[in-house]
Amino acid sequence: MSSAELDEMIKALSHPVRRDILNWLKQPEVYFADQEHPLSLGVCAGKIDQKTGLSQSTVSAHLATLQRAGFISSKKVGQWHFFSRNEEVIQHFLTRLNDQL
Amino acid sequence: MSSAELDEMIKALSHPVRRDILNWLKQPEVYFADQEHPLSLGVCAGKIDQKTGLSQSTVSAHLATLQRAGFISSKKVGQWHFFSRNEEVIQHFLTRLNDQL
Numbered sequence: 001m002s003s004a005e006l007d008e009m010i011k012a013l014s015h016p017v018r019r020d021i022l023n024w025l026k027q028p029e030v031y032f033a034d035q036e037h038p039l040s041l042g043v044c045a046g047k048i049d050q051k052t053g054l055s056q057s058t059v060s061a062h063l064a065t066l067q068r069a070g071f072i073s074s075k076k077v078g079q080w081h082f083f084s085r086n087e088e089v090i091q092h093f094l095t096r097l098n099d100q101l
Numbered sequence: 102m103s104s105a106e107l108d109e110m111i112k113a114l115s116h117p118v119r120r121d122i123l124n125w126l127k128q129p130e131v132y133f134a135d136q137e138h139p140l141s142l143g144v145c146a147g148k149i150d151q152k153t154g155l156s157q158s159t160v161s162a163h164l165a166t167l168q169r170a171g172f173i174s175s176k177k178v179g180q181w182h183f184f185s186r187n188e189e190v191i192q193h194f195l196t197r198l199n200d201q202l
Contacts, residue, residue: 003117010115016104
């Protein structure tokens, strides 16, 4: 993880909505219990839009930022996009930040 | 620590020079061994300027950002400003971030 990558990851976390999304995706069975598709696919973009109460395009930009930073991945199934956390990347990031600070 | 405060702290860390400064201040006896004033006062702004190789005004802005975020404190002695880490704030921040991610 280069210093520039670390910068991008830190910036991705500097918005409360993006931290909320990461946090919700940690426990999809708690926060997205009403999703019809199996949660093993990830959480559907539309469910995340709903939960934030923000517009689809705004949430889509937040998800793209988190994905560029490596914190989440997406899977396309039919017409739907499902998002899930990359736990290894998140742990690696936290370890690196704990070491550096 | 409010969400807005957490935002400000995360943003303060999103520049590699600011992370370097925090890291150097963790071991002043390693990184600023040649400081004439006692290191117990903190590290003199001028020594930090030198170590970054950047201009005084640039480093001054970085230090102000770290100070606003609560990560460092300054002490004025005579004509000099000395900087040191606020370990409690840094630990509190890391705990909060580890919990939230």
